Amino acid sequence: MTEASTAAARRGTGGVQSIERAFGLLETLADAGGTLGLSQLAQESGLPLPTIHRLLRTLVDLGYLRQEASRQYVLGPRLIRLGEASSHMLSVWARPHLSRLVDELGESANLAMLDGDEIVYVAQAQSRQSMRMFTEVGRRVLPHCTAVGKAIMAGMPAADVREILKRTGMPHHTDTTITDPDVFASELATAAERGYAVDEGEQEAGVRCVAVVVPDAPARLAISVSGPAGRMTDTLVDRAVPLLLEAGRALSADLR
Structure with a gap:
């Protein structure tokens, strides 16, 4: 079948x-x-x-x-209008889940999607702290240097991941950006094993992010929490993971 x-x-x-x-x-x-x-x-x-x-x-x-x-x-082209409306509704459905993460953890929460070879941020709830992340909705980045990208790609066939990396070229953004496909494959294996991915300042220096994939979603989606590395401690990441997993499951149920 x-x-x-x-x-x-x-x-x-x-x-x-x-x-x-x-x-x-x-x-x-x-x-x-x-x-x-x-x-x-x-x-x-x-x-x-x-x-x-x-x-x-x-x-x-x-x-x-x-x-x-x-x-x-x-x-x-007529699908574009449907896609734009659907993207807006996705943001509406995600907002309460992201807001709960901000209430629990105090840091900004994001929903991102793999669109072609890029990650696009489709929804966000900002931290109420004066020093916070300003990843705006609609921003596009490459997946190899983001926690959301890693979380999504950890569940993809290795050959598909390699093709994306070949097309994007894995450009260097900070001193911690992974630019070697083999090292990146090992990173994805670790993310798949533990159920979440981390960006250690690989897109923006001084910013740490933890993300999980949204299971059984109609698109390749991931939810993340991000903030200054000084506040995104290992203890906070450990607290964030189960809350992110819960939020991902809840959003998945809303999208069925």
Whole structure:
């Protein structure tokens, strides 16, 4: 059974099959980076070619897909509006969980997502302390130098991680930035084993961050707490991890 048909089966028998199949094709394209040919879509979805042709033609007519001169299908511009609205709602759903982390720990809390090869911050609750982090919503950074990036990539196939690192080049930001793919792979193995990732001033000197992945989310998401290294002690990190894990599970439940 393919991933798309498995997802449809999980949704039960009460839905409209053509809608389930259409969204399954959009999700297959998204998982593949936004571009696929007809034969690849057929292989990934397991649907008959006449069915795929009919669904793709409808999605193209509606602007949710576009067919290139190469005959490949790409995600269309009308999805941008849906994505922007969805991103706003994600921030709304995340806000109470992030605020609770700030109340418990006193440091800024963030929700971030892997978007292509970059990490984008989609929600934040700021610390009320005078000296705090100002990572604004919408900021984009590379994943190799952030705790949220490490938390997300620790659960990804090693080959996919290597491809991202090859494309981004792992640029150096501070004296502690990891720029060696093998060292980074070891860092991800450690993060996967203990269930959380730490950024030791690798994006910004003097800033420490701890993050966990949001499990079973519809996108690659992670929640973090960050602050000045002097306040983000090992003791605070130890306190933060179970609270972050709880927040991640709660947000995941909200997104189902």
